[in-house]
Amino acid sequence: MAKLHELAASDPPLSLKLAKEALARFPNSPQAPEFEWNFVKALANMERYPEAEEAARVMVKKYPGNDFAADVDRHLLHHPPNPPE
Secondary structure, three states: OHHHHHHOOOOHHHHHHHHHHHHHHOOOOOOHHHHHHHHHHHHHHOOOHHHHHHHHHHHHHHOOOOHHHHHHHHHHHOOOOOOOO
16 A cells, blocks of 8 residues: 555556556455555546546445545546636
């Protein structure tokens, strides 16, 4: 988990790989929502927005009420519009 946090923005492809591996190894872990959050964030950081949005939708359904799911919902699915200038 520490490596995922360290790499998040600096190496999104490696972050994506590590998040996938963590999810494959620990799908029912209490940390699984955070692994998925890192997965979605890595996709977004790589500007793979359609994939990130789809993964966010899956995550929100899978982990209702979870803070990490709420974060991806807010940032990728229901972000507020830009304020008028």
